[in-house]
Amino acid sequence: QGVVALAAAPGVDENTALALTAAAEGDSEHIIAQALRAAAQKRGLTLPAVSDFTAIGGRGVRVAVNGQEVHVGGPRLLEMLGVQPEGLPENLRAFSQAAGQRGQSVVYLVQGGRVTAAFALADVIRPESRAAVAALHEMGKEVALLTGDSRDVAAAVADDLGIDHYFAEVLPGQKD
Numbered sequence: 001q002g003v004v005a006l007a008a009a010p011g012v013d014e015n016t017a018l019a020l021t022a023a024a025e026g027d028s029e030h031i032i033a034q035a036l037r038a039a040a041q042k043r044g045l046t047l048p049a050v051s052d053f054t055a056i057g058g059r060g061v062r063v064a065v066n067g068q069e070v071h072v073g074g075p076r077l078l079e080m081l082g083v084q085p086e087g088l089p090e091n092l093r094a095f096s097q098a099a100g101q102r103g104q105s106v107v108y109l110v111q112g113g114r115v116t117a118a119f120a121l122a123d124v125i126r127p128e129s130r131a132a133v134a135a136l137h138e139m140g141k142e143v144a145l146l147t148g149d150s151r152d153v154a155a156a157v158a159d160d161l162g163i164d165h166y167f168a169e170v171l172p173g174q175k176d
Contacts, residue, residue: 001031003039004104005120007095015045017117021109023047024063024072028055032107035121036072056080058148058171060107071110075150076169078108083115092118103156105149123149123157133161146170 008014022040025033040047050063050070059080060073071077078085085093092115096106099120109117136143145166147154154168 001035001105001121001123003035003119004122005095005099006039006117007092008117009089009092009115012116014117015043017109018043018119019045019047020065020070020111021072021107021117021119023050023065024053024061024070024109026050026053026061026063028061032105032121036107036119039119057173068112070112072107073110074105074107074148076148076171077110078115081110081113083110083113088115088118095120100150100152103153105153123153125157125160130161133163137162146175148172 006014006018008017018036018040022037022045025036048065050065052062052064054062056062056073056077058076060071060077062069062071064070071081085096088096095118099106102120104120104122107119107121108115133143142164145154145158145163147157147166147168148170149157149168151168154166157163158166
């Protein structure tokens with residue numbers, strides 16, 4: 001995955017938000033964390049120091065930066081924090097809707113309970129994925145996609161690869 005767009009709430013600097021988000025992701029090997037760190041590195045940003053890192057399974061992460069609680073994660077994180085879509089700043093709500101329609105995942109930066117930025121990430125489909133799906137179809141098998149991504153993202157990837165069925169918004173513990 002790669003960061004393809006970002007938006008910050010009014011009065012929030014995009015580079016500061018990206019640096020904070022990348023720092024919050026720490027040195028996680030998760031593909032979203034890697035994409036956010038790569039985007040910050042590409043802009044030459046200095047990351048702030050974070051402490052008290054906590055992974056929130058299938059939802060995101062929580063850290064402390066200068067004594068302030070910071071969360072980074074997707075729509076399920078917002079749900080867990082009690083943030084309703086209508087509670088987002090208007091520009092971030094529009095950004096998230098547009099990204100979803102393009103089949104992109106959205107990750108949010110939440111500072112002190114307030115959503116301050118959103119990042120759109122796009123899946124980079126590897127050529128071998130397309131070949132694997134085709135080979136399974138040639139063997140008469142149906143192919144299913146099981147993902148934690150949104151329905152829009154899952155539908156876009158399934159359509160692009162010719163996957164027969166998809167299950168979206170699945171938490172890690174539900175994938176067993």
